[in-house]
Amino acid sequence: DAEITQSPRHKITETGRQVTLACHQTWNHNNMFWYRQDLGHGLRLIHYSYGVQDTNKGEVSDGYSVSRSNTEDLPLTLESAASSQTSVYFCASTAGEAGELFFGEGSRLTVL
């Protein structure tokens, strides 16, 4: 069965460290997204990609970067982790512009 997986599921790091969250999907979807979810907020878009070599900034992209070297993967990098980046991060993919989003299980990141 096709799926979308994230790793690690839980991570604790220190302020200033670089962190990379992995996202891998086997749906063969062109569109991939990274969201963060915090209490009291809806899902907020960090970065997204509509295909290989395509990346775009979302509403809360500062301090984050992504790369898309193949269809399956969209890793999210925090260049220098800050306590404000403590959150739950969800990767998602979809086949088309108005299609159902398939989410990964989430990665809970704590920055101390």
Add this chain to the structure above:
Amino acid sequence: GQNIDQPTEMTATEGAIVQINCTYQTSGFNGLFWYQQHAGEAPTFLSYNVLDGLEEKGRFSSFLSRSKGYSYLLLKELQMKDSASYLCAALDSNYQLIWGAGTKLIIKP
């Protein structure tokens, strides 16, 4: 600006019916989604409406009024497993999803 409003929390009784409302203001509109999210888990797709009217899918139905910028999710014959957060999201003219903060639904026996 773009905005989605939905109640923060609702409580209902097992076996009853509950309606979760969502109002939206977006730059253009290409449809409205409802997702269910159990605590500690990922959101999962429930419904998508782009035309006015009611779409029924088993115990769950979703309604859309484009002229009023309004949608609701109707859950019938509530079960304890329906305790979850329900996320409303509107697709704007650029096909970007605008998310509400979610409605936490508590089901009591």
